[in-house]
Amino acid sequence: MSKRLFAILFGGYGRGLSFDGSFGTQVYPVFLMKNFGNLAQNADEVRHAEERGSLADVLENISDSGPEVQRADQRLPKLSGSAVAAVVKAVVQGIRDNLEVLFKAVALVGFLVYCACFYFSVSDWWFSPEWTTDDALQQSYPFLRVFDPELFSGDVITQMMERYLTPIHYGVTAAMTWVTGDAVMAGHVVMLIQLSLLVLGIFLAVSAACGGVVAGMIPGLFAATWMLHTRLIVQRMTGGLPRGWAAPLFAFFLYFALKGNHRGVLATLVFGCLVHPPATIICAGAYGLWLMWDFLRSSSQGRALDSAASRRAWAPLWRFTVLAPFLVVLAWLVVRMPAEIGTMATLERAAHMPEFSTPDGRFPFYPLKPVRWELATFGFQAFASRLHNPGTIIKAAIIPLVVLGCLFLAGVGFRQRREVFPKPVLWFGVATLLVYAAARAFAFQLYVPDRHLQFPLAICFVVGVSIAAWRVGAPYLGASAAHRWWWSYLGLAAVALVVVLGSGSGLQGSGNFNYSAHKKGGVFDWIRAHTPRDALIAGEPSLIDGAMLFGHRTAYITTETAHPFYDGYYATIKPRIEITLRAHYARDLNEFLSLVEPQGIDYFVFDRKRFYPEALASVKYFEPFNSLLREIAGRSWPEYAYRELPREIDMINFPAMPFRDDVSVVVDVQALKTWLAERKP
Numbered sequence: 001m002s003k004r005l006f007a008i009l010f011g012g013y014g015r016g017l018s019f020d021g022s023f024g025t026q027v028y029p030v031f032l033m034k035n036f037g038n039l040a041q042n043a044d045e046v047r048h049a050e051e052r053g054s055l056a057d058v059l060e061n062i063s064d065s066g067p068e069v070q071r072a073d074q075r076l077p078k079l080s081g082s083a084v085a086a087v088v089k090a091v092v093q094g095i096r097d098n099l100e101v102l103f104k105a106v107a108l109v110g111f112l113v114y115c116a117c118f119y120f121s122v123s124d125w126w127f128s129p130e131w132t133t134d135d136a137l138q139q140s141y142p143f144l145r146v147f148d149p150e151l152f153s154g155d156v157i158t159q160m161m162e163r164y165l166t167p168i169h170y171g172v173t174a175a176m177t178w179v180t181g182d183a184v185m186a187g188h189v190v191m192l193i194q195l196s197l198l199v200l201g202i203f204l205a206v207s208a209a210c211g212g213v214v215a216g217m218i219p220g221l222f223a224a225t226w227m228l229h230t231r232l233i234v235q236r237m238t239g240g241l242p243r244g245w246a247a248p249l250f251a252f253f254l255y256f257a258l259k260g261n262h263r264g265v266l267a268t269l270v271f272g273c274l275v276h277p278p279a280t281i282i283c284a285g286a287y288g289l290w291l292m293w294d295f296l297r298s299s300s301q302g303r304a305l306d307s308a309a310s311r312r313a314w315a316p317l318w319r320f321t322v323l324a325p326f327l328v329v330l331a332w333l334v335v336r337m338p339a340e341i342g343t344m345a346t347l348e349r350a351a352h353m354p355e356f357s358t359p360d361g362r363f364p365f366y367p368l369k370p371v372r373w374e375l376a377t378f379g380f381q382a383f384a385s386r387l388h389n390p391g392t393i394i395k396a397a398i399i400p401l402v403v404l405g406c407l408f409l410a411g412v413g414f415r416q417r418r419e420v421f422p423k424p425v426l427w428f429g430v431a432t433l434l435v436y437a438a439a440r441a442f443a444f445q446l447y448v449p450d451r452h453l454q455f456p457l458a459i460c461f462v463v464g465v466s467i468a469a470w471r472v473g474a475p476y477l478g479a480s481a482a483h484r485w486w487w488s489y490l491g492l493a494a495v496a497l498v499v500v501l502g503s504g505s506g507l508q509g510s511g512n513f514n515y516s517a518h519k520k521g522g523v524f525d526w527i528r529a530h531t532p533r534d535a536l537i538a539g540e541p542s543l544i545d546g547a548m549l550f551g552h553r554t555a556y557i558t559t560e561t562a563h564p565f566y567d568g569y570y571a572t573i574k575p576r577i578e579i580t581l582r583a584h585y586a587r588d589l590n591e592f593l594s595l596v597e598p599q600g601i602d603y604f605v606f607d608r609k610r611f612y613p614e615a616l617a618s619v620k621y622f623e624p625f626n627s628l629l630r631e632i633a634g635r636s637w638p639e640y641a642y643r644e645l646p647r648e649i650d651m652i653n654f655p656a657m658p659f660r661d662d663v664s665v666v667v668d669v670q671a672l673k674t675w676l677a678e679r680k681p
Helices: 002-010 036-052 055-064 067-075 081-122 141-146 156-163 167-180 183-209 217-229 231-237 242-259 262-275 277-300 308-335 371-378 392-415 423-441 451-471 479-484 486-503 523-530 567-584 589-599 613-617 626-632 669-679
Strands: 536-539 603-607 664-668
Touching: 081 217, 141 156, 141 167, 141 183, 156 567, 167 183, 167 242, 167 262, 183 217, 183 231, 183 242, 183 451, 217 231, 217 451, 217 486, 231 242, 231 451, 242 262, 242 277, 242 423, 242 451, 262 277, 262 308, 277 308, 277 423, 277 451, 371 451, 392 451, 392 486, 423 451, 451 486, 523 664, 536 567, 536 589, 567 589, 567 603, 567 626, 589 669, 664 669
Parallel strands: 536 603
Antiparallel strands: 603 664
């Protein structure tokens, strides 16, 4: 009777049940998945039958109702105490397995929900042709030439800006410009590509180090969500600019390294030379250090150089050694500048250029900030964000807490004799710090130093800490760790707590979408619609920053394109800045015309608000032009050419002012010349 009762209530059993009354490998309680719905019903029938004294008949009827039960009835052994214990153990294991599936589902849903939250946090600006980031004003407008190759023809500024566009970036963005029909929209699409590759690379890297895509799904999705949460990193990718490729490059380098795919690593390095050479320096350095360490370690352990282990360590090392000169030449071909652009500024040269001085230079990089300050500011952005104010105590405790947490994870791994932080990730962190130190010594020839901290250290922390927190108790590490499976989830939860404390929701701010087509009023729309395609536009340099991207016209000089890094280029545009400022604050229209006409300027844009008395009293630009401004803008407010312009548009009596709004006034230089000539006695 007990045999039949077991078959009816459990509705079948899985493999591993032997016929001698004992259990083999594992019992699978099929009732949990297949016949759970019938369990209560069958049990009720048995209970009522016992009350009526007809249990045998009921059991016979129930057993005849299904072939599954009949087969179980024929094969089921008598239950012993060990069999019951095995069943209980199997049930517990089944619940545990199902919980893991449940946690994977929760992680996936959480990731998708956060993706949606992230999108909605920037949806007012992302994929809008009206919005971009300020750096796109200098690096996106050249793609307008996809539809009009003659646009900006012969312009030295455009030649300089195009040199910032690496081959792969130029190809991808040009294709997206052709597809979308708009350079701004192309930047949005490229940003989506870069961000998607970053998140995918992070997921693949972490999951690869945690047992594979399936076994490592939870830490992989956790790391991908964390990466998207790191707002200060993500907003550096806004606008789809060349720098945005550095992040996915780092992510996929770590993925191939953690996967042990050396050919993938080499392909990533070649790709990096064509898309972002400065980031490739870190990847190549990390790879070289890692390979050298493995080779020396295998040799120091007394293995013969011709052993299989040594050959495995030597093969990727010599391949990288052979490829390294090619990578150097390829990177040099990408970053080299024409002779007329000149050479990059050195730290010594920057020390004598006010343009680099702190705090009023165009790029206030000199003197270099203290190492400790830069590490605290740019090195821990995966945990702390300036967009979130956690309070004084938490803000001061975040970095020490992160350092102690990493040491704790490393200590646990050392005690358990397990590699908690993977070697490729550790060497990536070491290479980052070494390249940062070299960049400080050779600024700015190896890029701006702090740029070597922001992306790589954030990605290093996201990948490394996610892996370490999971590996502390992950069940795939072996049977000895199976009873500590829940430590993995607690580890990830602890990391999440620290991240949320330090940076909040990660959805703060506008995502660095800080410049719109109408930020300066309607002047760019007017320029695009009412000026010839080859017109040269000048004006207050900061006011006309968007003239090229949104106005589709060549600009004489803008603040965004006033780069002092290359001596040849800066020697060309520095006089333009002075001429523009003198024209903007000219004493009268005759002086104004004498300044702009020889430069071939067709239209000049005045910034109206800069002529208010309080604005004139605090006028400021970047050094070394502030002394000039104090000289030319120190007069009484009526004593400027701008004040001679009429208050309203009057194309009959003053055809030289075709546009005026609350922000700016446009002067047609040739029309002004004619008007002034007609007024001469």
